[in-house]
Amino acid sequence: MKYSAFYNIMPDGTVKQINPFTGNEVWAVPERAAKPIQNAATAAEPASLEGIDRAHICAFCSGRYLETAPEKFRYVREGNAWHRHDYLLADQYFATAAEFRCFANLFEIVTLDYWKQNYGYIPSPTDLEKLHRHAATDAGMQHLRGVVEYKRAFRASRNNGQKGGATASKSGNGNAGGNGSGNGNGGANGNGNGQEHRELSNDDILALSEPMYAGCHELIVARNHYHPNGTTQADLLSSGRLTPSEHYHYFKATIESLERIVARNRYVRYVSVFQNWLKGAGASFDHLHKQLVGLDEWGASITRQVTMLKKDPNAFNEYAANFAAMFNLVFAENEHAIAFVGIGHRFPTIEIFSKSRHARPWEHTPEELQGVSDLVHACHAATGAEISCNEEWYYSPIDAVVKMPWHVLIKWRIHVQAGFEGGTSIFLNPMTPIELRDRIVPRLYALRDEGTVQNVLIAEECNIAPNPLNYYL
Numbered sequence: 352m353k354y355s356a357f358y359n360i361m362p363d364g365t366v367k368q369i370n371p372f373t374g375n376e377v378w379a380v381p382e383r384a385a386k387p388i389q390n391a392a393t394a395a396e397p398a399s400l401e402g403i404d405r406a407h408i409c410a411f412c413s414g415r416y417l418e419t420a421p422e423k424f425r426y427v428r429e430g431n432a433w434h435r436h437d438y439l440l441a442d443q444y445f446a447t448a449a450e451f452r453c454f455a456n457l458f459e460i461v462t463l464d465y466w467k468q469n470y471g472y473i474p475s476p477t478d479l480e481k482l483h484r485h486a487a488t489d490a491g492m493q494h495l496r497g498v499v500e501y502k503r504a505f506r507a508s509r510n511n512g513q514k515g516g517a518t519a520s521k522s523g524n525g526n527a528g529g530n531g532s533g534n535g536n537g538g539a540n541g542n543g544n545g546q547e548h549r550e551l552s553n554d555d556i557l558a559l560s561e562p563m564y565a566g567c568h569e570l571i572v573a574r575n576h577y578h579p580n581g582t583t584q585a586d587l588l589s590s591g592r593l594t595p596s597e598h599y600h601y602f603k604a605t606i607e608s609l610e611r612i613v614a615r616n617r618y619v620r621y622v623s624v625f626q627n628w629l630k631g632a633g634a635s636f637d638h639l640h641k642q643l644v645g646l647d648e649w650g651a652s653i654t655r656q657v658t659m660l661k662k663d664p665n666a667f668n669e670y671a672a673n674f675a676a677m678f679n680l681v682f683a684e685n686e687h688a689i690a691f692v693g694i695g696h697r698f699p700t701i702e703i704f705s706k707s708r709h710a711r712p713w714e715h716t717p718e719e720l721q722g723v724s725d726l727v728h729a730c731h732a733a734t735g736a737e738i739s740c741n742e743e744w745y746y747s748p749i750d751a752v753v754k755m756p757w758h759v760l761i762k763w764r765i766h767v768q769a770g771f772e773g774g775t776s777i778f779l780n781p782m783t784p785i786e787l788r789d790r791i792v793p794r795l796y797a798l799r800d801e802g803t804v805q806n807v808l809i810a811e812e813c814n815i816a817p818n819p820l821n822y823y824l
């Protein structure tokens with residue numbers, strides 16, 4: 352049996368796994384699964400939201416639009432219709448409520464300078480024209496100045512052992528998430544600790560604002576910090592607490608940002624798309640957002656998967672969907688997507704695959720996108736907002752000649768790696784695949800019954816035909 356090399360249940364219940372795509376060796380040891388899954392569950396009662404201004408919790412909140420980089424676009428809802436507004440000017444920001452906003456991460460992982468110095472990348476005249484248009488109003492220039500000076504002060508405070516950190520903490524959790532204090536220029540100077548900055552001229556501000564228009568690290572940020580009906584601080588708005596329609600537009604906005612990054616910079620070969628939910632998963636903000644980072648290579652993981660596909664074009668059916676089906680790990684499906692528990696991951700991992708012939712997210716039809724979105728949404732809802740998790744996207748690179756199906760992994764960050772793993776390269780996952788499946792399935796039924804999730808067949812209802820992924824056609 353070809354799968355036995357990758358998945359073995361020992362007589363004592365230990366599940367030994369090797370991920371067919373990464374080669375990672377993982378054990379799930381039964382007693383470890385009994386450990387408490389979430390420390391928060393035993394924590395004190397979450398604080399009430401009564402009297403709290405929910406629009407000003409963090410720099411991503413809807414009352415603080417001017418504390419982040421200028422918007423590239425936003426989605427606004429009017430009744431059931433969704434409209435995109437591109438490059439609004441600063442004094443237009445508060446005229447509408449943005450359901451989702453796209454703007455640059457102030458603290459880029461791959462910087463504009465990286466592209467300029469390593470590739471001779473030149474920002475396009477169109478992007479620079481948008482920057483100048485924004486700066487042409489007083490509100491716009493003040494906005495840019497606030498953000499640039501916040502960033503400068505934050506950097507200085509870091510380099511200076513936190514001494515100059517007055518503005519960095521202004522936003523509550525000033526960290527690499529891309530926030531700015533937006534409080535004019537009052538924050539950067541005058542903290543009297545020797546951190547002297549000369550006053551920046553408007554030309555300086557324009558030059559320092561270039562990455563916010565021409566850079567390739569973007570954020571998609573949701574409207575609300577807490578669920579609109581939430582009553583306590585436990586009611587954070589997670590992916591699973593969006594409505595299906597909101598989640599669809601969240602995906603749509605993310606894909607549009609992806610396409611624009613590719614169009615903006617011809618040296619980009621892959622755009623990494625991910626979502627870190629809560630601190631335990633690496634998030635600086637507990638306000639829902641996705642990140643997109645343009646890269647000049649595919650990265651080791653995608654390269655390895657593409658190599659596998661060259662040898663076996665059906666690898667993702669064979670070693671993902673069919674494999675999961677043979678071990679009853681498929682737990683949800685609809686016409687356009689299928690979800691199952693992943694094998695050989697360091698963290699309990701849900702995998703959602705598009706069944707489409709279209710191997711890239713932006714090639715999906717609206718119906719296909721809705722199908723994938725609905726299943727990802729259902730998996731997040733079944734996970735619950737209290738669990739830290741990473742969402743990672745994988746798809747065919749723009750320059751790949753083989754097709755890899757678009758798939759999304761949701762990894763539950765519910766444990767800290769044990770020291771054992773460094774020495775052995777064997778990773779301990781606290782849940783067996785079956786345990787993870789059995790935790791999700793009853794939740795999915797309940798969520799569907801209450802109408803929170805849609806368009807999902809659950810457990811035995813799934814069709815599970817062989818080779819359900821059509822990417823190779």
Ligand SMILES: [Zn+2]
Pocket residue numbers: 407408409410411412413575576637638
């Ligand atoms: Zn917020």
